[in-house]
Amino acid sequence: MENNPRKAAGRPRSEEAREAILVAALAILVREGYENLSIEGVAREAGTGKSTIYRWWGGRGDLAVDAFFATIDETPDLPETGSAEEDFRTQINGMARDLRGPPGRAFAALLMGGRESPTVSAAVRKRWLDPRRDWARMRMARAAEAGELLPGVEPRAALALLYSPLYSPLLFGNTIPPAQDLSACFDLAARTIFRREKA
Amino acid sequence: MENNPRKAAGRPRSEEAREAILVAALAILVREGYENLSIEGVAREAGTGKSTIYRWWGGRGDLAVDAFFATIDETPDLPETGSAEEDFRTQINGMARDLRGPPGRAFAALLMGGRESPTVSAAVRKRWLDPRRDWARMRMARAAEAGELLPGVEPRAALALLYSPLYSPLLFGNTIPPAQDLSACFDLAARTIFRREKA
DNA sequence: TCCATACGAAACGGTATCGTATCGGGCAGG
DNA sequence: CCTGCCCGATACGATACCGTTTCGTATGGA
Numbered sequence: 001m002e003n004n005p006r007k008a009a010g011r012p013r014s015e016e017a018r019e020a021i022l023v024a025a026l027a028i029l030v031r032e033g034y035e036n037l038s039i040e041g042v043a044r045e046a047g048t049g050k051s052t053i054y055r056w057w058g059g060r061g062d063l064a065v066d067a068f069f070a071t072i073d074e075t076p077d078l079p080e081t082g083s084a085e086e087d088f089r090t091q092i093n094g095m096a097r098d099l100r101g102p103p104g105r106a107f108a109a110l111l112m113g114g115r116e117s118p119t120v121s122a123a124v125r126k127r128w129l130d131p132r133r134d135w136a137r138m139r140m141a142r143a144a145e146a147g148e149l150l151p152g153v154e155p156r157a158a159l160a161l162l163y164s165p166l167y168s169p170l171l172f173g174n175t176i177p178p179a180q181d182l183s184a185c186f187d188l189a190a191r192t193i194f195r196r197e198k199a
Numbered sequence: 200m201e202n203n204p205r206k207a208a209g210r211p212r213s214e215e216a217r218e219a220i221l222v223a224a225l226a227i228l229v230r231e232g233y234e235n236l237s238i239e240g241v242a243r244e245a246g247t248g249k250s251t252i253y254r255w256w257g258g259r260g261d262l263a264v265d266a267f268f269a270t271i272d273e274t275p276d277l278p279e280t281g282s283a284e285e286d287f288r289t290q291i292n293g294m295a296r297d298l299r300g301p302p303g304r305a306f307a308a309l310l311m312g313g314r315e316s317p318t319v320s321a322a323v324r325k326r327w328l329d330p331r332r333d334w335a336r337m338r339m340a341r342a343a344e345a346g347e348l349l350p351g352v353e354p355r356a357a358l359a360l361l362y363s364p365l366y367s368p369l370l371f372g373n374t375i376p377p378a379q380d381l382s383a384c385f386d387l388a389a390r391t392i393f394r395r396e397k398a
Numbered sequence: 399t400c401c402a403t404a405c406g407a408a409a410c411g412g413t414a415t416c417g418t419a420t421c422g423g424g425c426a427g428g
Numbered sequence: 429c430c431t432g433c434c435c436g437a438t439a440c441g442a443t444a445c446c447g448t449t450t451c452g453t454a455t456g457g458a
Contacts, residue, residue, distance in 0.1 A: 009426090009427065009428080009431080009432050009433070010425080010426075010427080010431075010432035010433025010434065011424070011425045011426060011432075011433050011434040011435075012425080012426070012427095012433085012434075013433090013434070013435095014434070014435065017434090017435075017436090032315075033314045033315050035234050035314075035315055036315065038414080038415060038416085039415080039416080039417085040414080040415060040416080041415090043436095047436085048435085048436065049435070049436040049437060049438085050416095050417085050418095050436095050437095051418085051419090051434095051435085051436080051437090052434080052435065052436075054417070054418085055434085059417095108314070108370075109314070111370050111371065111372075112311045112314065114371075114372060115232045115234075115307070115308070115311065115372060116231070116232050116234050116235065121372060124371075125371075129371065153387065154383050154387075156380065156383070157380065157383035157384045157386075157387050158387065160364045160367075160376070160380070160384050161360065161364060161384050161387050161388055163367070164363035164364040164366075164367040164384075165359045165360060165363040167363075167367040167370050168359075168362070168363040168366045168367040168370070170370060171307075171310055171366050171367070171369055171370055172310065172313075172323075172324075172328065173310075173313060173314060173320060177359075181355065181356065181359070184353050184355070184356035185356045185359050185360050185363075187356075188352065188353075188356050188357065188360050188388075188391050188392070189360055189387075189388070189391065191391045192387055192388070192390045192391035193387070208401080208402050208403070208456095208457065208458075209401070209402035209403025209404070209455080209456080209457080210402075210403045210404040210405075210454070210455045210456060210457095211403085211404075211455075211456070211457085212403090212404065212405095213404065213405065213455095216404085216405075216406090237444080237445060237446085238445075238446080238447085239444080239445060239446080240445090242406095246406085247405080247406070248405070248406040248407060248408090249406095249407095249446095249447085249448095250404095250405085250406080250407090250447095250448085250449085251404075251405065251406075253447070253448085254404080254405095258447095
C-alpha cells in the first residue's frame with residue numbers, strides 16, 4: 001500500500017520535504033519533548049506547509065513515531081553465539097548504543113507521548129519493545145534448556161534484572177548510562193544468572 | 200513562614216477548598232497525565248474558582264508536586280537493622296508499596312512534568328530521589344565497611360541493580376511490579392551483592 | 399459588630415494550536 | 429503540451445488555557 005507505483009500521475013512526493021519534516025520533528029522531540037511537539041512548530045522549523053504534513057501523517061503521534069524510528073535500525077541484531085551471557089551482553093550494549101544521547105531523549109519523549117496517545121504507545125510496543133522482548137524471552141528459555149542458568153533462577157526475574165538498569169535512568173531525565181557503568185551492572189547481574197565455565 | 204498565626208485577620212483559608220483542589224489535581228494527574236493537567240480543569244473538577252488556585256499555588260507544576268506529595272509520607276522509614284540486605288529489602292518494598300497503583304501513575308506523570316518544568320524536576324529530586332538515594336549510598340558504604348558485600352562489588356552498580364527493577368516498569372506505562380515479582384528480582388540481585396551467613 | 403480576607407463565579411484580552419480550505423506555482427508521466 | 433498531483437503560503441473559525449480582574453457573598457477574629 002506504501003510506495004504504490006501504479007498511482008503515478010502528477011508531481012511526485014518531495015523527498016526533501018519528507019526528510020526535513022522528520023528531522024525537524026526529531027529535533028523538537030529531543031529539544032522540547034513530546035508536549036511541545038506541534039504540527040505548526042514542525043512546519044515552521046522544517047520550512048514546509050502544514051498541509052504537507054497533514055497530507056502524509058495523521059497527527060503528531062504518527063509523526064513522532066516515524067521521526068524516532070527513522071533513526072533506528074528496525075531489525076536489531078539479535079545475536080546468536082553459543083553463550084547466552086554473551087548474546088545478552090551484546091544485545092544490551094547494542095540497545096544502549098542506539099539510545100545513548102539524543103535518541104534516548106527522543107525515546108523518552110515518545111514514551112511520555114504514549115501516556116496520552118494509545119496509538120503512540122502501541123507503536124512503541126510493536127516496533128521496539130515486542131521484538132526485543134520476544135527475542136530475550138526465547139533466548140532465555142533456550143539458555144534454561146541448555147542448562148546455562150544457575151539453579152533457582154526465574155527467567156522473568158532474570159530478564160527484569162538484566163534490562164532494567166538500561167532503561168530506568170530515562171525516567172529521571174538522564175540519558176542511558178555510560179558503557180562502563182552499564183557493563184558493571186551487567187556483570188553483577190550475570191554473575192547470579194548464568195552458569196560460568198571454570199576459568 | 201507557613202501557617203503564620205500573627206497574620207490572622209479576616210476569613211481564614213478554606214481547608215475544604217485546599218483538599219478538593221489537591222484531590223482533583225491528583226485524580227487528573229493519574230487519569231490524564233501531566234499534559235492534561237490544567238488549572239481550569241482542576242478548578243472545574245474541584246468545584247472551586249481559578250482564583251483560589253492561583254492564590255495559593257504558583258502554577259500547575261507547583262500544584263502537581265503538592266498533590267503528589269500530599270499522598271506520600273515525606274519522611275520514609277529508612278530502616279536500620281543489623282543486615283544491609285534486610286534494610287534494602289524493606290526500604291525497596293516500602294517504596295513499592297507507596298508507588299503501587301494510582302500513586303505510581305501520578306509519580307510517572309510527575310516525572311514527565313519534570314521534563315518540561317525544571318521546578319517540578321527539582322522538587323521531585325529534592326523531595327523524593329535525594330533523601331532515598333542519600334540513605335542508600337550511606338547504607339551501602341557502611342555495608343562495604345562492615346564486610347557485608349561480596350568481593351568485587353561496586354556500590355554504584357549494586358545500587359543501580361537493586362533499584363532499577365522497581366522504577367523501570369513506569370517507563371512503559373505499567374505500574375510498579377507485584378510484590379512477588381519484585382521479590383524475585385531482589386533476591387536474585389542480593390545473591391550477587393551481599394555476603395550471606397551460612398545457613 | 400466590623401472589617402479584612404477568602405470564597406466561587408464570571409468575564410477579560412491574549413496566545414497557541416488545531417484541522418480545513420484555498421491559492422498560485424512547479425514538476426513529471428503520458 | 430497537458431493533466432494530475434504535489435508544493436509552500438496563508439487565511440480561516442474553533443477550541444482550550446492562560447493569568448488577571450472584578451463582583452457580590454461568606455466567614456470568623458478583634
